[in-house]
Amino acid sequence: MIRTALAAAAFSLLAVTGALANPGSQDPAKVPAGNYVLDKRHASLLVKVPHMGGFSKFTMRFDRLDGSFAYEPATWATTKVTITADPTSINTGLPDFDKTIAGPSYFDSAKYPAITFVSTKAEGADGKGTVSGDLTFHGVTKPVVLDVTFNGVGPGMMGAGTRIGFSGTTHLKRSDFGVTTMSQFAGDDLDLLFEVEFVKK
Template structure:
């Protein structure tokens, strides 16, 4: 009986200590500046300079019609981008994006191989896709259309994206200046020589992008 009571007491003590340690760790990982963090939608507050794509906070997704049943989705797992933020904000800034075509991921291994083959992206000959911005037209505060040259499989065509500037602030954890954007647009894959499997696979490609750009703090 004494052993049972002792074990119960030990279990209660261990639970109390474990809970206290967990709370302490949580408090350390969630400082006040994280809890109260906010971003500014004012472009003029963004420091001028070069920003690179945060390697951990972005997504580039394509989706196309599949036999009229649904929009089939594919993502890219490796992307690099540089943002040159200039005085004047979105209107005067410039972005250069490189997508590793071999990183396409449809979640279907056999389809990944087909998309990477010379039937579609032909990644052996054209390992990269690239988007270079050429013009921005403002449609509202922190909103606008960004036009640029998109190159896929060696073919370059203009593509326009609807862009939203989500805001700026130093990241409370990394202390890096950070900007956030959302964008989406559409293009015809046939214009890039990618008409394979039409009409089973639609021609209209819908693009969705989420991106954070960062730079180290000054000094």
Template sequence: MRIALIAVLALAATPLLAQTPGGQPGAPDPTRVVAGTYAVDSGHTQVLFTVNHLGFTEYTGQFTQPTGSLTLDPANPARNKVEVTFAIDKVSTTVAGLDTHLKAPDFFDAAKFPEAKFVSTGVTVNGTTATIVGNLTVHGVTKPVTLNARFVGAGNGPMGAKKLNVGFAATTSIKRSDFGISFGIPMVSDKVDLVINAGFVAQ
């Protein structure tokens, strides 16, 4: 059964692989990045959050299908800017009941605060890494945060118009109580680790 499943997956992937001879279309080569405006690739971008649950486990959920934009200028990194918005209703874990609870007033209160957003205020580039400072708004509260970002890759997409794609991964940690979300502390940790896996497509 397992062999049959692998064979089916391999056949399904064949049309895509046929368009990218020699390997993946993206590579961690900064010289491929060109100045311009990019839109978030919502289907390949995730905002992940991890909390400590009861002192037993690290538990991760995510916000899917975020939107936003990226302005890049390799010759003048001070002009770089990124905005990412994620809908609270798109929160997802492995437990449907928990997803519903996270949208409730105890936590994110999606009815009252339907979106969260990060807007950069400054970017400092150091090779293939960057420090991104900006403002994070969650639950109607805006706080400054610093993202530690790294360049993942760039290249022309293999399908459609084959536009330039760029990707980054960024991490930071926040206290959810700073944003007025204190339910369950300390049974569920105040500290939240965030990972943003972000893909962008040239406009």
């Protein structure tokens, strides 16, 4: 009887917590001003590359991301977001191959220890838009455009703090950044998919 009551109470608490944590608005003007940092536990960056002409898209993940920005609702379109990925954190599910990808033949992470994106402008409405910026990868900086969905702003767990979330994609050619090794086995076109959440400090 006691166990059943405790289970019911826990379920009720989880239900209330979930309701409190739902995004409340997709309007960037309703995001509170302040400094935001990436919630690293709720951030992912996947890279898909065609294998041998397109039999499949080999998928990799960066396990270590970081990022932040200062936000002002009146000037949200010029918010400067900085995101970094640690190239040594590449995860293919094959540990030996991870070392090869991070090594001098591909990412050359000893020489280029960070992959960095710095935004220059944002555009959009109704939760959909683009974020333009400069991507520095393998020692080369190129402009890129991200297709982004603003998933919304709302309270954090137990109603504490402010949390915002985004989903997005972009498309790159690795040869534009000087990564051309093993081109007979891996395609030039990369699809990037990301899911990120930021919390207000």
